[in-house]
Amino acid sequence: MxxxxxxxxxxxxxxxxxxxxxxxxxSLGTIISEVLQNARKASATKVAVTAERTVSLFRVTIxxxxxxxxxxxxxxxxxxxx
Numbered sequence: 001m002x003x004x005x006x007x008x009x010x011x012x013x014x015x016x017x018x019x020x021x022x023x024x025x026x027s028l029g030t031i032i033s034e035v036l037q038n039a040r041k042a043s044a045t046k047v048a049v050t051a052e053r054t055v056s057l058f059r060v061t062i063x064x065x066x067x068x069x070x071x072x073x074x075x076x077x078x079x080x081x082x
Contacts, residue, residue: 042066
C-alpha cells in the first residue's frame with residue numbers, strides 16, 4: 001500500500017491463521033458488535049452509525065469519540081490487535 005508517497009508495509013500475525021475461517025465468516029451484526037465493543041474499550045461516550053446503500057454497495061460507517069489507537073502501525077499487522 002502507498003499513502004501520500006510513503007510506503008506502508010503490513011504483515012499477518014501467526015495467531016491469525018487459526019482464526020481466519022471464523023474471521024471471514026462473521027455476520028454484519030457480529031462485526032458491528034465488535035466495533036462497538038472496541039469503542040467502549042476506548043472510553044467512547046458518543047458513537048455515530050450511518051448506513052448507505054447504492055445499487056452495488058452497502059456501506060456502514062461507525063465513528064466514536066474514544067481515545068483511538070496509540071500506534072497506527074498495529075493496523076498494518078493483521079491479527080495483532082488483541
